[in-house]
Amino acid sequence: MTKPNDNFFERVYSIVRQIPYGKVTSYGAIAKALGTARSARMVGWAMNVSHHLEDVPAHRVVNRKGLLTGKLHFDGTNLMQQLLENEGIQVRDSQIIDFDTHFWEPDIQQ
Secondary structure (H helix, E strand, O other), rough: OOOOHHHHHHHHHHHHHOOOOOOOEEEEHHHHHHOOOOOOHHHHHHHHHHOOOOOOOHHHHHHOOOOOOHHHOOOOOHHHHHHHHOOOOOOOEEEOOHHHHHEOOOOOOO
């Protein structure tokens, strides 16, 4: 049985799979790229349930200020931060250093 959000979630995951190694994007940027009235919060819900999908780099999605707001949804202590640091992204106090340098703007979907 398909849930109403399945198609939206898959569209979110399609964008997240495009985020380059060593880059991050925000929930709001994904929502904007989808060109939908749905909010960044809905993108957050999609990301919260994506951790069983090995091909979705959920650690690369942060809030609009570069805060690792989704870190509690990762197993282990500081796993989200560790994954980002493994890609060369510095994090201090759960916030990305030089956020603008690492930010990736998704293409607007047609």
